[in-house]
Amino acid sequence: MLEGVTVALGVTGSIAAVKTVELAHELRRQGAEVRAVMTGSAQGIIHPWALEFATDNDVVTEITGRVEHVDLCGYDGWADVFLVAPATANTVGKIAGAVDDTPVTTCATTALGAETPVVIAPAMHEPMYDHPGVIEALDTVEEWGVSFxxxxxxxxxxxxxxxxxxxCDVARAAGDQPLAGEHIVVTAGATSESIDPVRVLTNRSSGTMGRAVAKACYVRGADVTLVQHGADVPYADVRQVEHAAxxxxxxxxACQHADTLVSAxxxxxxxxxxxxEKIRSGQDLTLELEPAPKLIDEVREARPELPIVxxxxxxxxxxxxxxxxxxxxxxxxxxxxxxxxxxxxxxETDTRALLVHASNAAEYEGSKAGLGAEIASSIAVVLGDHGE
Structure with missing residues (x-):
């Protein structure tokens, strides 16, 4: 997801700083190169050596004559994205006021001036998050284009x-957004039909493929609605369902105001x-099955012009x-x-699929995440053609 992306990771003095070693590892697992920047308060919670180990790069703990903030986040700087995680209320307020008294806030001011994408992940006690000044600071920097x-x-x-x-938000900020402004509806996973209070008819679908498509569409800038029976995800508005109906x-x-439906x-x-009541075991049993309506046919009837995958x-x-x-x-x-x-x-994690269009078919073999990216890119092409 982050192949070739360079991320400057700003760490501030929240107790959540203890999670940044694993965060740095995850960014790197997704393909990013990471360099860390720490405030003095953060260094009291986690040692810079831990982030040096996690990133395999030197850690910036002070701004020196080497002008590390410009090297990282200035015009033609090293970083594709400046990520502040965790961001304290103190740091958010300073960023909003262009107060540059820590390496992290100095990098933030530099990044904003250079139009380097900035992503902020706040962490604080809830009353602080609800403080009018903090809310105002969050709103201010969001108006400047910062992603939260x-x-x-x-x-x-x-x-x-x-x-x-x-x-996901780092990937969204770092990459092109060909689906920006589009509303994509994705269905995922299995449905089940109750036989009695304890038994159901279902299938083996895990929903992995649908969620991969939803994530890929989000990363490319879309607003995503995910219809499924499963846990909430951070990259979509999830509508929880169980039965086919x-x-x-x-x-x-969800499709009333959608730009595309992906029926996965x-x-x-x-x-x-x-x-x-529960059907007792040990008896002969015949179930009378009734055909369920075809979802894509029903949506097509209601939305004749909607692109559907x-x-x-x-x-x-x-x-x-x-x-x-x-x-x-x-x-x-x-x-x-x-x-x-x-x-x-x-x-399964991996898949082999054929993307079948009216005049051609393309083969894909690899991870479901990779196929999700291919599908999202194809949707961007379809919507581009659809809008012409």
């Missing part, structure tokens, strides 16, 4: 955001009338057959393109 990674409000504290949330309703609602969920094809899972293992089935779906629902793959990849 919202903290988690728990136990009376505005705790630093998760590593995933910070990495709930997914259809939530998706139709493995939605159950059949529903069943559930028993109000479909997914088609097959078990034949034959590329020709997958392409044929994908084209049938593409033509039936007038889709932008279809991602066809073998059902054996459900729940």
């Amino acid at each position: 990674v919202d903290p988690r409000l728990e136990e009376g504290k505005a705790k630093i955001a998760s590593e995933e949330a910070i990495v 709930e997914m259809l309703e939530a998706t139709q609602d 969920a493995a939605i159950g094809d059949y529903t069943v009338e559930p028993s109000d 479909g997914f088609k899972a097959e078990t034949s293992g034959d590329d020709g057959a997958m392409i044929e089935q994908a084209r049938q779906t593409l033509e039936r629902a007038d889709l932008a393109f279809v991602v066809a793959n073998d059902a054996s990849v459900m729940g």
Whole structure:
């Protein structure tokens, strides 16, 4: 996600500074090169050697005649992004007032003047986060184009955001944003239909692919709505659903003002009338299955001009057959393109897929995160063509 990106990591005197070693490791795992900058207060919480080890680079602990702030964040500086994580209330206020009395605030002023992207991840006690002056400072720097990674409000504290949330916002700030201003709706994972209060009909989809698409669209600047049965994620507004009917309703609602739908969920094809009581085991049982409405057909009827990306899972293992089935779906629902793959990849980290358009098909093999990026890039092309 951050291949080739250089990140200057500003660390200030919040107790959340103890998390920056792992944050630096995660930034590097995602492909970034990292150099750390520390305030004096931060050095009282975590030793610079720890961040030197985590980043494999020298740590800036003071501004000297080498003008480290200009080297890192000035015009043609080393950093693609200046990330302040954690950012205390004190530091946010100083950045808003251009007060340069620490290496971190001096780098921030330099970055803002040089139009180097700045990302701030606040961490403080919740009453401090609610202080009118802090709110005003946050609003001020946000108006200047600074990106904020919202903290988690728990136990009376505005705790630093998760590593995933910070990495996503750094990637969003560092890269091109061809989907900026676009609203993308993504469905992900399996649905389930109740047989009785304890049993369900479902499938093996994990939702990994849909979430990868949602994250990739967010990184490219989109506002993302994710319809799924699963945990909340930091890169999308999540609509929680369980049954196929709930997914259809939530998706139709989200698509009213959407620019694209990516239908990546493995939605159950059949529903069943559930028993109000648990069905006793050991008896012969016949379930009467009723076909469920096709989500993409229902959305297409309501939004005739909406670009829709479909997914088609097959078990034949034959590329020709997958392409044929994908084209049938593409033509039936007038889709932008279809991602066809073998059902054996459900729940796996890696995948092999065919991106099937009306006139061609392109093969992808690799991680689902990588496929998500390919799909997001293809959506940007589709929307570019759609707007012409």
